[in-house]
Amino acid sequence: xxxxxxxxSRPVPVLRIEIRRSVVLWAVPLLLAxxxxxxxxxxxxxxxxxxxxxxxxxxxxxxxxxxxAAGLAAWVASREGRRKIGDLVATTVRPAWARxxxxxxxxxxxxxxxxxxxxxxxxxxxxxxxxxxxxxLWPVAVGVVELVTFAVIGFTAGALFxxxxxxxxxxxxxxxxxxxxxxxxxxxxxxxxTYGLLSPATTVPLGDVGVFYRVAPDLxxxxxxxxxxxxxxxxxxxxxxxxLRVSYRRPLxxxxxxxxxLCIAGVALLVAGVxxxxxxxxxxxxxxMGVSGWEISALHDAASDQPIPYTPDCAGxxxxxxxxxxxxxxxxxANAALQPVAAEIAGLPGAPVRAEQVPSGDGILGSQxxxxxxxxxxxxxxxxxxxxxxxxxxxxxxWGSPAGVDNAGWRAGFQQEFxxxxxxxxxxxxxxxxxxxxxxxxxxxxxxxxxxxxxxxxPPGWGENTTNGAPTAGATPGQIAAAAQxxxxxxxxxxxxxxxxxxxxxxxxxxxxxxxx
Amino acid sequence: xxxxxxxxxxxxxxxAVTLDAGPGVLGLLGPNGAGKxxxxxxxxxxxxPSSGNLTLLDRDPRNPADRREIRRxxxxxxxxxxxxxxxxxxxxxEYFALLKEVPPHLVPxxxxxAVEKVDLxxxxxxxxxxxxxxxxxxxxxxxxxVNEPELLLFDEPTAGLDPEQRVAFRALIRDLxxxxxxxxxxxxxxxxxxxxxxxxxxxNGKVVxxxxxxxxxxxxxxxxxxxxxxxxxxxxxxxxxxxxAS
Numbered sequence: 001x002x003x004x005x006x007x008x009s010r011p012v013p014v015l016r017i018e019i020r021r022s023v024v025l026w027a028v029p030l031l032l033a034x035x036x037x038x039x040x041x042x043x044x045x046x047x048x049x050x051x052x053x054x055x056x057x058x059x060x061x062x063x064x065x066x067x068x069a070a071g072l073a074a075w076v077a078s079r080e081g082r083r084k085i086g087d088l089v090a091t092t093v094r095p096a097w098a099r100x101x102x103x104x105x106x107x108x109x110x111x112x113x114x115x116x117x118x119x120x121x122x123x124x125x126x127x128x129x130x131x132x133x134x135x136x137l138w139p140v141a142v143g144v145v146e147l148v149t150f151a152v153i154g155f156t157a158g159a160l161f162x163x164x165x166x167x168x169x170x171x172x173x174x175x176x177x178x179x180x181x182x183x184x185x186x187x188x189x190x191x192x193x194t195y196g197l198l199s200p201a202t203t204v205p206l207g208d209v210g211v212f213y214r215v216a217p218d219l220x221x222x223x224x225x226x227x228x229x230x231x232x233x234x235x236x237x238x239x240x241x242x243x244l245r246v247s248y249r250r251p252l253x254x255x256x257x258x259x260x261x262l263c264i265a266g267v268a269l270l271v272a273g274v275x276x277x278x279x280x281x282x283x284x285x286x287x288x289m290g291v292s293g294w295e296i297s298a299l300h301d302a303a304s305d306q307p308i309p310y311t312p313d314c315a316g317x318x319x320x321x322x323x324x325x326x327x328x329x330x331x332x333x334a335n336a337a338l339q340p341v342a343a344e345i346a347g348l349p350g351a352p353v354r355a356e357q358v359p360s361g362d363g364i365l366g367s368q369x370x371x372x373x374x375x376x377x378x379x380x381x382x383x384x385x386x387x388x389x390x391x392x393x394x395x396x397x398x399w400g401s402p403a404g405v406d407n408a409g410w411r412a413g414f415q416q417e418f419x420x421x422x423x424x425x426x427x428x429x430x431x432x433x434x435x436x437x438x439x440x441x442x443x444x445x446x447x448x449x450x451x452x453x454x455x456x457x458x459p460p461g462w463g464e465n466t467t468n469g470a471p472t473a474g475a476t477p478g479q480i481a482a483a484a485q486x487x488x489x490x491x492x493x494x495x496x497x498x499x500x501x502x503x504x505x506x507x508x509x510x511x512x513x514x515x516x517x
Numbered sequence: 518x519x520x521x522x523x524x525x526x527x528x529x530x531x532x533a534v535t536l537d538a539g540p541g542v543l544g545l546l547g548p549n550g551a552g553k554x555x556x557x558x559x560x561x562x563x564x565x566p567s568s569g570n571l572t573l574l575d576r577d578p579r580n581p582a583d584r585r586e587i588r589r590x591x592x593x594x595x596x597x598x599x600x601x602x603x604x605x606x607x608x609x610x611e612y613f614a615l616l617k618e619v620p621p622h623l624v625p626x627x628x629x630x631a632v633e634k635v636d637l638x639x640x641x642x643x644x645x646x647x648x649x650x651x652x653x654x655x656x657x658x659x660x661x662x663v664n665e666p667e668l669l670l671f672d673e674p675t676a677g678l679d680p681e682q683r684v685a686f687r688a689l690i691r692d693l694x695x696x697x698x699x700x701x702x703x704x705x706x707x708x709x710x711x712x713x714x715x716x717x718x719x720x721n722g723k724v725v726x727x728x729x730x731x732x733x734x735x736x737x738x739x740x741x742x743x744x745x746x747x748x749x750x751x752x753x754x755x756x757x758x759x760x761x762a763s
Contacts, residue, residue, distance in 0.1 A: 013615065013621070014612065014615045014616065017604070017611060017612050020608070021601065021604055021608065079601065083599040083600065083601060084599035085599030085600065085601070086599070087558065087561070087593075087595045087599075088598070088599060088660075090561075090563045091561045091562060091563060091588055091591055091593040092588060092617050093585055093588045093589050093616065093617055093618040094616045094617075
């Protein structure tokens with residue numbers, strides 16, 4: 001007989017054997033490819049702002065990893081049935097729940113390792129280019145708990161229905177679940193979308209929440225509580241599985257064979273899990289949007305709603321363009337866009353001396369009916385005048401792949417916003433219940449178009465500002481373009497002089513297109 | 518065991534069997550469907566009896582603590598051995614040693630000894646999916662003996678083994694029978710003749726003969742059995758008598 005070289009080796013626990021031979025290892029290359037082409041590329045396409053990039057963890061990575069986690073866990077859980085090894089393991093001392101715990105542990109070990117490696121890749125890339133802040137941990141916690149939940153859903157399905165089709169069905173089922181959650185998150189509204197809010201795809205709003213104000217962990221806590229509850233309830237179900245499977249005919253004998261304490265533990269887990277999930281569901285129903293993202297009053301710490309102090313990054317001398325340090329990478333683009341148009345209006349009454357970024361509270365969040373006292377409003381205000389812009393109007397068009405950005409279009413839009421604030425004043429809302437933001441007058445549009453043309457930008461598309469097909473400014477795009485051309489043909493000094501003399505009347509809408517020189 | 522019965526619905530697989538066995542090798546003979554596997558599964562604590570008293574290693578398997586202790590001292594090779602193809606021979610045996618709660622510091626030596634006993638040393642690191650049917654059977658035997666059991670249950674252990682391996686296996690169970698109670702379920706009478714110290718012959722769920730292989734042979738010479746070997750003639754004579762009696 002040949003000696004087996006084992007006598008000197010160390011004892012190996014069951015978990016280590018399971019880890020070494022885990023089926024998840026076979027899926028790792030596919031998981032990595034999915035991660036790279038979906039999650040990683042999406043994350044690196046976003047600006048290097050921690051809260052924005054970390055949203056990919058729960059919105060994309062879970063969609064990539066979750067169905068695999070469920071399918072692989074189901075495959076592992078069903079192996080005793082599929083491999084017809086049930087009789088053999090039933091004669092061993094270690095109970096079924098302990099064997100299952102080892103198998104599930106090994107599956108989770110590799111899945112979580114791959115998942116955390118993906119998170120690390122995104123965070124390392126962000127750390128190399130981020131100019132402000134640090135890595136948020138709540139999205140990682142939510143992602144980890146959700147991945148575990150998906151795996152436990154699959155594992156429970158595999159243990160209760162050990163067939164060869166259980167694994168693919170579990171993967172498809174959880175994929176659909178993730179998609180439903182994703183779509184629920186897209187249309188989430190306070191008080192009406194509890195399911196959507198519980199979906200981990202609902203993260204901080206994509207904008208600058210977490211930059212000017214700390215992100216409240218309220219919703220993340222509720223999501224962790226909900227998914228943790230589901231996981232615990234399923235583990236309770238798994239513990240009770242021998243009772244459920246064997247013995248509707250002879251329940252008492254089965255309870256004795258499974259073990260009284262194990263039964264009690266299973267029931268306790270089931271009840272605790274359902275209670276936690278129900279509590280989280282109920283809490284989430286009270287969520288509302290605030291400056292810190294989604295806030296749940298029972299969990300919210302109002303003291304954390306204070307603005308985060310920061311020193312803006314600025315460029316320019318007589319006219320300064322400033323951005324939050326988290327957006328320093330955009331300072332050059334913003335400065336290059338605003339300086340030429342600022343020079344065109346420099347010295348005019350009410351001309352801004354500075355442009356600065358303010359929180360998007362009235363933008364993304366305001367669109368959901370929220371109004372935040374104390375948050376600076378975008379637009380032109382103060383003496384000397386300061387132009388305030390928000391990320392989603394000023395910088396958001398730059399988000400996405402740099403190669404795919406329409407830089408000229410973004411630049412023109414940013415300039416148009418700036419000049420409109422100066423020439424037309426704050427946006428006017430029309431009358432009636434279906435109020436709409438009124439477009440600048442034809443004369444105002446012509447002046448703005450002329451100034452943009454002079455700095456080499458593409459003229460804005462005023463023709464889009466129509467109501468029921470009729471031009472809201474009382475002129476056709478062609479008439480406005482002709483007036484703009486006439487005004488632009490003046491010498492810079494003449495234009496400046498005319499504006500200095502007529503700006504109040506122009507702002508008040510008292511000057512018609514025909515009155516433009 | 519005393520008056521052990523096992524029913525599956527209306528079908529009586531094992532019918533009031535009374536049997537006791539001590540150290541040595543007990544051969545469980547019988548045609549297909551005689552109830553051998555059901556009896557063995559009850560001895561392996563997989564299947565509870567529908568009625569009757571079962572005592573294994575002086576313990577009552579209905580009691581969870583006793584059942585745990587019985588399983589600690591039990592080795593079982595089922596008729597159809599399931600296995601995890603990605604495990605190596607050593608890992609598979611090691612896995613079962615751990616499931617049987619062999620003290621962790623003893624596991625490496627126990628696994629090495631079991632693998633060597635079934636002559637699979639050269640294949641110790643081979644994945645199970647690469648092994649032949651006979652080798653897999655030997656892996657199954659290795660996992661059954663890795664905890665040095667006091668009660669060993671083999672269901673058709675020589676199925677798939679070549680003649681040389683079969684001879685080696687018989688020698689192995691004779692050796693194991695020196696210190697443990699070995700129950701071998703088979704329908705191959707030559708296995709019984711070569712390895713067993715006692716024989717129980719089952720038919721229609723009942724034990725219709727209990728004795729030594731020599732006594733079984735003598736029944737064949739006295740009766741009207743058919744077969745090439747004396748043991749086969751004894752086997753068929755008893756079965757014929759049992760059928761005519763029923």
